[in-house]
Amino acid sequence: TVLEAKKDMESLYPMDRLLCGDVGYGKTEVAMRAAFKCVMDNKQVVFLVPTTILAEQHYQNFKKRLASFPVRVEMLSRFKTPCEQKAIIEGVSLGRVDIVIGTHRLLSSDIHFKDLGLVIIDEEQRFGVKAKEKLKEMRALVDVLTLTATPIPRTLYMSLMGAKDISCINTPPENRIAIETHVVEYDKALLSQAIERELKRKGQVYFVHNRVEDIEEVKEEVVRLCREEPRVEHAHGQMSSRILEKIMVDFLNNRIDVLVSTTIIESGIDVPNANTIIVNNADCFGLADLHQLRGRVGRFTRKAYAYFVINQHKPLTPEARKRLEAIHEYSELGSGFKIAMEDLEIRGACNLLGVQQHGHIAAVGFDLYCQLLSDAIEDLKTKQSGTEKSDEISLPPVSLPAVD
Numbered sequence: 166t167v168l169e170a171k172k173d174m175e176s177l178y179p180m181d182r183l184l185c186g187d188v189g190y191g192k193t194e195v196a197m198r199a200a201f202k203c204v205m206d207n208k209q210v211v212f213l214v215p216t217t218i219l220a221e222q223h224y225q226n227f228k229k230r231l232a233s234f235p236v237r238v239e240m241l242s243r244f245k246t247p248c249e250q251k252a253i254i255e256g257v258s259l260g261r262v263d264i265v266i267g268t269h270r271l272l273s274s275d276i277h278f279k280d281l282g283l284v285i286i287d288e289e290q291r292f293g294v295k296a297k298e299k300l301k302e303m304r305a306l307v308d309v310l311t312l313t314a315t316p317i318p319r320t321l322y323m324s325l326m327g328a329k330d331i332s333c334i335n336t337p338p339e340n341r342i343a344i345e346t347h348v349v350e351y352d353k354a355l356l357s358q359a360i361e362r363e364l365k366r367k368g369q370v371y372f373v374h375n376r377v378e379d380i381e382e383v384k385e386e387v388v389r390l391c392r393e394e395p396r397v398e399h400a401h402g403q404m405s406s407r408i409l410e411k412i413m414v415d416f417l418n419n420r421i422d423v424l425v426s427t428t429i430i431e432s433g434i435d436v437p438n439a440n441t442i443i444v445n446n447a448d449c450f451g452l453a454d455l456h457q458l459r460g461r462v463g464r465f466t467r468k469a470y471a472y473f474v475i476n477q478h479k480p481l482t483p484e485a486r487k488r489l490e491a492i493h494e495y496s497e498l499g500s501g502f503k504i505a506m507e508d509l510e511i512r513g514a515c516n517l518l519g520v521q522q523h524g525h526i527a528a529v530g531f532d533l534y535c536q537l538l539s540d541a542i543e544d545l546k547t548k549q550s551g552t553e554k555s556d557e558i559s560l561p562p563v564s565l566p567a568v569d
Contacts, residue, residue, distance in 0.1 A: 166332045170199045170310060173330065174283070180308035186334030187498070188460025189341070192312040193223070195334075196285045197230060199310055204236050204263045208282025212266040215288050216429055217242040217406065218413055223287070224266050231264075241267035241276075244406045272299050283308045288457070314453075314460060337498045344463040345470050346496040348447070348489050350477040356443060357390040359472055360423060363441040364395055369416065370423045371430060371442040371461055375449070377401045383445070384425045395422035402429050431457045440469040447473035448485040455492045471496075 166184065173180035186192045200210040212227075214220045224240035231238060239253045239262045250270075256262040260279030265271065284307055286292065349355060363370050374383045384399040398421045400412045409429075416424050417436055424430070424439075431454060440462045447455060455473065463469030473489060475481065481489070 166334055167195050167198050169330075169332050170195060171202055174199065174202060174308055179306050180283075180310065180330075182309070182330040182332060183311045183313070184332050184334070185313060187337070188314045188457065189338060189464045190314075190334045190336075191338070192314075192334065193226070193287075196287070196310060196312060197227065199283060200227075200264055200285065201231070201234075201236070203283040203308070206282065208280055209257070209260065209262070209278050210264040210283045210285065211271055211278075211281065212264065212285045213271055213287065213292070214266065214268060215292065216402075216431075217244055217268055218409070218429060219287070220244075220266050220268055221410070222435065227264060227266065236263045237261060238264045238266065241265055241270050243268075243270070244410060269296065272296055281307055283310065286311045288313060314456060340466045341498060342463060342466065342468055343497050344459055345468065346459065346473070346493055347471070348473045348475065348493045351445075351474050353390060356472070356474070357392075359441055359443065359470060360387070360391055360395070361393075363470070364391070364393075364422055367438075368441065368467070369419065369421070369436065369439040371439055371458075372423055372425045372445070373428065373430070373442065373458055374425060374445045375427045377403055377427060380425060380427065387423055387425055391423075396420065397423045397425060399425040400429065401427040428454065428458070430461055435464060436461070437465050440467045441472075442470075443472045443474060445474050446476060448475050448479070448481055448489060450488075452488045452491055455488065459492070459496075 166186075170180070170182060170184070173182055184192055184195055196212070200212065203210050212223060214223060220240050220242045221244060224238065227238045237256070239256065241250060241253050245253065253262065253265065254275060257265055258277045258279060270276075286309070360370050360372075372383070372387055374380055380399050380401055384397055388394065388397050398412050398415070400409055402409075404412075412421070412424070415421050416439075419438055428450075442458060442462045444450065444455065444458055450458070459471040462471060473492060475489070
């Protein structure tokens, strides 16, 4: 996988590669090596992530890994003060910053790069098409590496049809154990048992409730579920950056037993001691979200448990039932790609030339659309290979633009 990315970076044409690997399978390692190669070629790297917490984690990992090299790594997010942000933006525009890691803040109009060479997008399903196309517009010949465990239907379909290169990491880390997955109705006794079992083995618990309005009430309910009073905190994206950062550091350092949180913990957070996750109102989440949340636990060698809780008084829609059946069925190691394929089947292939990331092409009929797309891609590939064989100077192929 690393060699494929490096080969793309050395080719005449800009890289547009999708790296698909399950949660915790080492996608960040591939990204680090690609970023290092880019910096050694005197180019700048952008690492776009969906949350400030994940940006902070990647920033610390990159700093630690590249400490012995003359590479300047910076992070741009709301955790930085306006003064710090101004200094980083200036460093980026002057070429003093080699690798910048950040959230949507990197898409702002005041960000300018001296010589951008590589864009890495982590958890691409969390970004809209417009956001990703904006990054590509920063430079005509920029390499793009997209990391995901569960690609959105649009990206997956483009990869399967040959419009985008794809690499898959299929080998799980050594001694990794599959997560035991349960889809259950809300039952206080069951949830109490699940939490206490984890706390008895000195572990930690995620309790995901994606409504800020009543998250504090849910926190009190979690405290009542346990016979012994655990250390419970709540976290959500509307908190001040200082408080949120302190809570996450406390959870990472095992000073919190149960973290009641919104989906801000969904992407990439690594807490080795947290091996039980309870997702409240699981029928309201997308299939990729459910898989990402499950991936917060079981990242090392301990047996992990995931409970997807539904309201017994609320009827499930047919789509929600399909999603929950899929997340229960595909619980073995390396099931992310199968879940993405299931998502493609449930949500439809997409509008490849527009900004929709899902949906069926009703205008010309799905089968005809697929045939037309396949023929167009094959034609482009034939012309490209013919150009490479000739003695003339080869130009980059024309890519299909996004239509607003």
